[in-house]
Amino acid sequence: MAEISIRNVAKRFGDFTALHSIDLTVEDQEFMVLLGASGCGKTTLLRIIAGLETPSQGEVWIGGRRVDHLPPRQRGIAMVFQNYAIFPHLTVFENIAFGLRMQKLPQAEIDRRVTRTAELMHIGQLLKRYSGQLSGGQRQRVAVARALAMEPDVILMDEPLSNLDALLRLEMRAELKGVLAESKTTTIYVTHDQVEAMSLADRIAVMNQGRIVQAAEPIEVYRNPAARFVGSFIGNPPMNFLPARKADNGSWQVAGVRFDGPQAEREEIAFAIRPEDLHPAEDGLPAKVRVVEPLGPHVLATCEVEGHLFRAVLDSDIRLRRGDTVKLAPMPQRIRWFDPESEESLQPHR
Amino acid sequence: MAEISIRNVAKRFGDFTALHSIDLTVEDQEFMVLLGASGCGKTTLLRIIAGLETPSQGEVWIGGRRVDHLPPRQRGIAMVFQNYAIFPHLTVFENIAFGLRMQKLPQAEIDRRVTRTAELMHIGQLLKRYSGQLSGGQRQRVAVARALAMEPDVILMDEPLSNLDALLRLEMRAELKGVLAESKTTTIYVTHDQVEAMSLADRIAVMNQGRIVQAAEPIEVYRNPAARFVGSFIGNPPMNFLPARKADNGSWQVAGVRFDGPQAEREEIAFAIRPEDLHPAEDGLPAKVRVVEPLGPHVLATCEVEGHLFRAVLDSDIRLRRGDTVKLAPMPQRIRWFDPESEESLQPHR
């Protein structure tokens, strides 16, 4: 049982508030991914959970125990640091074995676990090296292996795969997911790779400027962003936003096109659509093409609609050139609406 | 004029050969991206160009000058380090200004450049902080800003955006490209993000185990991998490979399906197709679905074809379940063939 519950936690560094009142519960065995802009407080939150930073207010509970006053070692966690923190005076083997030795496991068990996690991380042949003799990605994998070998109740990972190439990453990601699920570990995982987030997460918590904006299942976060920020942050490229002016019959006028929308006591709200939910069609939004970038099977067209940036991911068969104007129609069930002031979602479809 | 030319460079660490005879020319003002698996020698190569590591053999030329015996500072380069190497005793401002002060630029010019690059990297409000007060991504941006501020002839960047969130990254990427093009800088850029590689690179050099396997334009690397490794490394998910047995009329038998193929004096060669170049069709390869992962607009289906791993990226409208068998047809013009021994491409289409 290792449910993590963060209650009303805040952290201030002098004048600067890195975290404003965070509330978050991670279920036992859940895989929670933290997503958020650089500097939004992800690392700080992890460090507070690990007990490396004292919260300025609030409580942290792990497995039903209040832990804010416990030292890190008594919290039953393991952590992968953003910049690895590999011990320079120990070999890779000893780095991975470090936590196990602290638990006074028998040597045979240590060997077994070290070898296993090292193999998992594809660093089996580096066990005798020192960190100064490793590449960046290799170091990072040592850091992950070190945490995994602990087989803790809770594992905290701060961008553990950021320095790996796509292929390895894909593989590691799958391995990680498998291993963590098998060992029933509760995981909090910071990443800025949305594909990673989507494919690993049971739930994603999106952070913005020291606040948690939405914590939900990946597809939910992707499809139904709770706030404009989430839509604009998630998705690569992110959601497009256009102003919508109230028209008659509860419908809204967007760039000269009418759409059904939510009931709202506003003159203007925000219309939102993901770039991949667009297709060329006669009744579409008039978009002036600015840049066309090939993305393998698709093209990313960066356009302008009534002076607003507007991106579309289209099939690469469609021929587009700079300066063209195309009509892009959104898939109706994928249109989302946001309040312009609170920036929260106006959800008519549910 | 800052063409970089690397001639027959090798690097050994004791017994271990990190680079085997590398030959690579980067044109003046070219944007070259280095791609390769973790530990393949990218950082080592950059460090040799920068002069931080002495090659065990070979020559390095920059702008027509042989530079192997020059110290780094006389090579006219700037570098972004994989682990940032932000000076802990200096503020962000002074970190960015460091190289400029070395050049004894007037204070006004320093202020101007620091402010400009800091703004570019969105760290304008952090100029008074020390590195200990920055998040990982912020540090990384300081490292990039420090290199950009130098306005060097050659800039070497080792995974400069790896710790940034997707959105910021997208933005930074565009800014970087713009700034570097404008300032006519020759760039070598290490990344493991293929999208980044594709969208930034004039040419991509793919490295494998200390060798350069292919150096060509992005679309070429993507579409016509020079070696099996390139295909298996690039693309997310990467190319699928299946064994092809010689049939009559110069055609090849793959998983019971016949394809036209190259002339080759072999009994068996490798058939290759990218996951996104597949679509369900009656005459397709029979694939047994193992895992289905949603990827936003698409699904990634991990299947098995005659016992071989086989991935397909399909439209999310297609309903698939674990255990189903689907017939997946490759787009004929996208099929590639590789020699099973040399692993090099057999290019019948050109």
Add this chain to the structure above:
Amino acid sequence: MEQRSLPYLLLLPATLFLCVFFIYPFLLVAWQAVSQDGSFTLEHFRTMADHWKFSTAFWNTILLAMAVVPLQLALALLMATLVTRMGAGRDVILYIWTIPLGISDLAAGIIWLAIFEQTGFLNSILSSLGLIDQPTTWLGYQDKATIFIAVVLAELWRATAIVLVILVAGMGLIPKEYYEAAEVFGAGPWKRFVRITLPLLRPSIQTALILRTILAFEVFAVVAALGGTNLPVLMGETYVWQFDLQDRHVAAAYALVILAISIAFTLVFLRTLRVPKEARI
């Protein structure tokens, strides 16, 4: 949280130790400086200050420290830098350079006296080179300047090793990536030294400076060996008052003066070489 009490806990053993074995006897001695037959008086300080040798001893001490300590720091920095740039043989060189560490001030005084004596090694060399035909007097009472230089040299020789080892240990902890970054950004060896080594070495430099300065204010054996009575220093005067003149009160007053200037300089170093918390590695 244990965080709060932990530092105090860590300081406790040292503090207790010092209270029993230093503070307590120190207070007894300090009391002697300001008391006569059990009542408070500043008479002893007056006696001390009025003595004709006091200001000479005071300024000699300060001057010596000002000459020796910066030179030592510079020399040790040079040596430490050389050591870090050395490949093979580094251990041997470093060992050689730390040899004077093991030599007491008493022995150092003897060695250097043997060099500067009239029939010493310096004159022996000079005369065998034919540069002089009569042994020159280096340490005569009129040669205050040569005596001063001789003392500086001897101290430089004897006590630079301490600074060296502190600095070498400190330099060993500076990650080399910072040097690489500085190199790439155009810093030559000298600039790297000034802009990277020195600031990152600040805690070590501070330590070395403080310790050396304090020790410099206590110089005695070497000065006495080379300078005899010609170069009175505070520590020597303390001895004289304590044992020759048998006036413990004035001796204690001298000791307090040494303590006071030591603390004054220490405070200066602590201030000027402080590393802000956020700027640490």
Add this chain to the structure above:
Amino acid sequence: DILFWSTQAKPVEETQAMREQVLSGFSESVDYQASDTGPWLTRIQAELEAGQGTIGLLGGLHGDFTTLADNLVDLSDVDLGGVSVNDTFQQLGRLGTDEQKYLPWMQATYIMAANRKALDYLPEGADINALTYDELIAWMKTLAEETGGPKFGFPAGPKGLKHRFFQGYLYPSYTDSMVTKFRSAEAEEAWNKFKELWAYTNPASTSFAFMQEQLLTEEVWVAFDHTARLAEAFNQRPDDFVAFPAPAGPTGRGFMPVVAGVAVPETAPDMEKAKALAAYMLKPETQIATLRATNFFPVVDVELPDDMPAAVRISGAAIAAMSGAEDANPGLLPMGLGDLGGKFNQVYNDTFERIVLAGQDVRAVLDDQAEALRAIMEEAGAPCWAPDEPSEGACPVE
């Protein structure tokens, strides 16, 4: 074990000789420890303050004991087995009290030594055994001029015993006084003479402590020092060096004996053994052994055997010539000063440093230092001693 805690016989060779040749004859084993005055005094003071200790017997110079007088055991009841001890010294050992605070142990004095080479430059008609200060100065002048550098040596270093020269030699020879005429016109002349002599003195003298070294290295050719501190020169090269009496001035040939004594602190762990050891130290055989070991002369009546070391023979003859001279003017060690002895010495040292080294005006310095001297004498309340006329109450400084 009896711990013999001493400020004498400090040079390692002498310490070793004390242990092996002098104290090995005692019935108990003796741990002879010689140390500088600093540790010596600190240790005994600590034991006295703590009220318990390990030191059985103290050995030191007359001056070393003055501060400790209150805590020393009366030794008048020690059975000396019939040896007759020099009266003057025994008197000094009372430290101005009625009790025998220390027993005289050994004595020495200061004499002159010269390299034979220097004798060639003696002024016309001068008798080396009856030199005057003027002749000495003339001699040194010639030497300095002829040999290219000053050749006189004087132990003016921090460990040198220069104050005894001023107290017991210079002052008596010119003023027939040590204290009373401190600032007299004669004293002024004495200092001026000394300044003259200083001009031909090796300038490095301010770091000299044991003149035997400089004599041996021939840094100086003629020197004034304690007999024990010249011994090595005579022993190593007896044929190269001569000893002769200190020079004479207008008021005679001033000289001063130095006496070392043994005392028992009240904290001695075994009083009887300590006293027995003290008595042993005064036995004639012990005294002769001590002479061999330390070059300090006996304080009891003994017949010296013929096989004494060269230093003893040579300096013994010079001492005899000095005390037997017609114009001999012996003085005594300061008495009754208690713990002001150090400051008393300092007055002379300061006067020397200011007049000779710092080159200050003689008159002014004398006036100044006379005040300090007077204050000390008054604080101590010590009556005059030879060569000053005995006084009622504190010895006056005129």
Add this chain to the structure above:
Amino acid sequence: MTTATATAAATAADIRRPARLLFAATIVLLCAWVLAPIYLLTVNALSSPDQVNAFPKSFVPGFEMGSITFFLQFGGVLRALFNSILVAGITMVLAIGLGAPAGYALSRFEFRGKGTFRIMVLMTRAFPLPLLALPLAVMFIRTGLDDTAIGLAIVHTTLALPFAVLITFSLFSGIPVELEEAAWTLGCTRLQAFYKVVLPLVLPGIAASAVFAFVISWNEVFAAAVLTIENRTLTAFLLQNLDVSPLHLKFAGGAVLVVPALIFIFAVRKYLFAMWGIANR
């Protein structure tokens, strides 16, 4: 370019021929500067009294062992040597044992009283020991610590402690806190993290301050002379009166005093520089 290590290789390009020559010359010169006086000491220790007193002095030893043997023949030399090592050893342990935790606290925590503690530590070094010796001796005699190795070691520890505290402070300041944090999350208590992660990294520096402690104790005469009687240390036993001994014995004594200390430094040399092979981070 055959230089082995990466650092050496990286900087190799910097040091081209004239610079390289200068580099080597400086090293040689500095070695000579350190070694020459030691050499002279040895020459004289191995010469006969006549040779020592001769002028011009000879620069090659006469290989007369007389003076050295004189010292080695002293009864109880071995015992005194043992005492010296014992006392210095205890001092080393005490100084590091008390000093390192304090240095750690100073480097890792911000807390009230930090400045006061630093000053107090420095005071011990800034106050002349001979004055403290009396009250300490009284205390020791009363408590039975007098004339024991531990008692003397305690006094020497007060001398060595400031070194230990300040040097370890500056060393700990050079270790990234993150490494420690990683250790905590891997199940270490603060103490365990300290000795498993921090300690190995600062070992050279710790060794350095241990050497200081050892040497300080080894060379200390005053307290040793006052506080040990039966259990004399070598310095107090043989050599405290070196400066008033004949010249040839001064040199021999100096050599006898120096050699064991040099052997000690040589022995710990590999700890001093043990970690150099491992790059940081």
